[in-house]
Amino acid sequence: MAENIVIIGAVALGPKVACRAKRLKPDANILMLDQQELISYGGCGIPYLISGDVSDPDQLRETSFHILRDVKFFKDCKGVNVLLNTRAVAIDRSRKKVLVEDLKDGSKKEISYDKLVIATGSKPRKLNIPGEDLPGVVAISSLKDAIQIREGLIKGAIGKVAIIGAGAIGLEMAEAFTEMWGIETYVIEIMDQILPGIVSYEMAKMAQHHMEKQGVKFFLNERVLSFEGKEKVERVVTDKRTLEVDLVITAIGVEPNSQLAKEAGLKVTEWGGIIVNEYMQTSDPDIYAGGDCVAIPNLVTGKLGYFPLGSLANRQGRVIGTNVVGGKAKFDGAVGSFVIKLFDLAVASTGLCPERAKREGFEAISAFVAQFDRAHFYPEKEMMFLELVVEKDSGRVLGLQGLGRSKDAVMGRISAVAGLLKHKVHVSEISNLELPYSPPFSSAMDILNAVANTAENILSGRAEVISLREFSEMWKQKENFLFLDCREWGNAKTYVEKYPEIWKNIPQGQLRYRIDEVPREKKVILICNTGVRSYEAQLILKEKGYNNTYNLQGGMAAVKEWGLEI
């Protein structure tokens, strides 16, 4: 008798499981159910639907060859049965049945399974503050929400938007509102940086500066206390101000939708992630789970983590699809790869950022480098910034973050390291990493090699560096330091004339002959355009016994990108 495979949830992971399983075992009976009317859509495309880049909601539900992924599609093309508007109420594991409710008429029935897949996804985190239920306060958690907001935009009913949370979705929404619709957009974030836990403070500042130039207003270190309004939201009240708004998007993250699994007695973490083994089986071997509702190993920290990403849901879906029909595919965990487009910038990351590494208990250094993304003699090029996080004693690479205007090039550098993290590679492996090289694409010594070289120099104690954040703090008491500008006079002139007491210019090529001009009693901050010549200067000074020098990582290129006024 053909096996019954029942899948609860039909957005990302569910359809992947269904189609893969059916391909591998064409005689299996596969039933997928979902409480929504709209299924199998590209949820990650919602910000682009809001912005208008995606012109029709159906585009998020179409295959690449423009066939709508509806019930008929799954039946005809995929051989998979789908029940819409159907909620799974309970799982009876001993009898291997799922109790489901038809949300249209309230009727209930039981469905038998041989293998069950839980693909219940996530739900938006709540702020739990007054006014959160007012109309106009939306956590965009489904395509339906997005379609409604879009209709409001088209009608011109929205002039001011507050976005709560400066994570990926919040920032993508901020771009969508600002760029396409010219809407006054506020982003309110409780932490001291955007993209907290994803990129370093420095990169976050750079990205923020870029978004501010496009008109987005940020309120960091700020807690939202309540939403106010009569019939709909009219004001956001924070611990520092009140903002008039027409719409509020809450985007403070998601949490696993695991109530059903928990009630069925399946093991979940204390934060609600369903626990699965490497075959994506729950604590009941006939029940699989994947996507936004599960906990999976973080391959960098070794601990269980939460990675609610459509990309991982798809990969896990394929693994589950293989296994529910008797295969033995494995999914061993994730490292947390990330990329976002913010207007003209790409910001990307894999593994741990410096702050996160610290929080996870690693003693780590981070190397920050600014360099052209291709051969410097090639006419089309952009400055790229990379930050590599390396464990101190072992030299193990823990993560890489990048930012730049050649978007695919930033993504490419991060991709080059993403797959290596789980192999626990030493930083020297990135120093020698063999990226394809040709002047229109990369440098002979690519920026990715350069950031690893820099990390090695920091680990060995040769390079003594300060971060941009440290520089910005020092600048507040600039009279205590000497800023030694190692560039040519043309670059240094402005600063020397502006700050004659503290800003001194000795081009790096002259330093060997003018070394006595450098004081030994003051802390000397070494500066050039990117940090390369100033590193060279540091070594020359150290050879002559100077132990009071600090090289600014990323140099003036980083200062400029961050928007620090000096």
Next chain:
Amino acid sequence: MAENIVIIGAVALGPKVACRAKRLKPDANILMLDQQELISYGGCGIPYLISGDVSDPDQLRETSFHILRDVKFFKDCKGVNVLLNTRAVAIDRSRKKVLVEDLKDGSKKEISYDKLVIATGSKPRKLNIPGEDLPGVVAISSLKDAIQIREGLIKGAIGKVAIIGAGAIGLEMAEAFTEMWGIETYVIEIMDQILPGIVSYEMAKMAQHHMEKQGVKFFLNERVLSFEGKEKVERVVTDKRTLEVDLVITAIGVEPNSQLAKEAGLKVTEWGGIIVNEYMQTSDPDIYAGGDCVAIPNLVTGKLGYFPLGSLANRQGRVIGTNVVGGKAKFDGAVGSFVIKLFDLAVASTGLCPERAKREGFEAISAFVAQFDRAHFYPEKEMMFLELVVEKDSGRVLGLQGLGRSKDAVMGRISAVAGLLKHKVHVSEISNLELPYSPPFSSAMDILNAVANTAENILSGRAEVISLREFSEMWKQKENFLFLDCREWGNAKTYVEKYPEIWKNIPQGQLRYRIDEVPREKKVILICNTGVRSYEAQLILKEKGYNNTYNLQGGMAAVKEWGLEI
């Protein structure tokens, strides 16, 4: 007493060694010598100098901050001494001295070394045919050659160019001549494809088709017999034709410049590559060598290989720089990563292409996939083509090639795999590879994951595929096959109407209901836009006992890109 480090050769590896060593050991005496007047230039930029993208030869000799890397630069900025126009004549290993000749006055002297570095690079391979020494037959092997050709172009003295060899340099030169100068450009190649040994026949055909559309003329499978002319070259004579030309560029590859090493009794391979260990030491531990003159391990095949690439020279240079001052850095080998811009296309590769894998004795399959390079609902996207080569029994990934119009995106996919090859990863690791995902950058199931999934399906025997090359052969006897078009009628119409006897349309979604229309006695070639729906169709047919189906990898997208007229 400070150590004497002598470096023979000052183009790519030499300067890297010198600067790194000096940084690590500021009191070392470092002397670099070169027979040329121009040193430390970006040789890989020469095609862009010819094309005019790089407007001034000095740009190839400048740092990113526009300082010319001349003798004064090395002295002042780097603390390194340089002797120009100086040829190393012999190495006396027992006395640790190099005999050098001043090429300006012919005088000779001996220079003592504690550590010696051989960075003598490569020389162009010769055709050894009549007329090779005629003026106007040039193997661009130095910046000086390039400058001369450029002067000829500016004067308008060149109307027709023949390039011998369709490797990377030949093709870059072909683009340079065609695009910028509108010169009639012929590329003559003895093999049956361009980029032989680097990308598959299929990808080579696609790239060739693209270049032909830009006006480059290719003559493959053709042997050059002689060059003819009175005072300068006027004709190229091949085994198939005679071409009138004003200039000939020979670009049939390079070979190690290792005569000096050989005469000093150092071990070299039979093809002339200086043998070095993982510290880049030659058979004499006080003599190091690197760059285009050495043999290094191919980390895919495990054999010694030849990788004359500026990128590797730089990485090896840093390793040698560390080791000549007492460090223990390692360089374990290369996988052969490659990228080239050909007009609007990027073609990239890492590891082995199918043909090369076979030649190296691997039994391998290759999966070929066409897919958009980012979310298909995102408005800006391009078709990308990837080909993954996997060892049959072990499932080990041997190589990846890519082609597409979003150039950095192609490079990024190749980079993502480049570093993994030496870890001998299984194809399932690429299936689950965690690239950063966001719709403007990638797909939830990225093309890189997709090509690995396809490879797994081929390895398991589920997917039975034909390559574009096989398809093109079958098409010559098309009456023997049924071409089953699994797309919607709108796409299939043209072909059904043109070839009613052999081209049949059953959209994949209708196949379950119309399966009896498919004949069992004829070979059925399954076709869709990219190979995805036709794979689905294949599984439906196989379930019903059809064992006569073959899925065209890459589908009509690949047919179109290759320029096959059907």
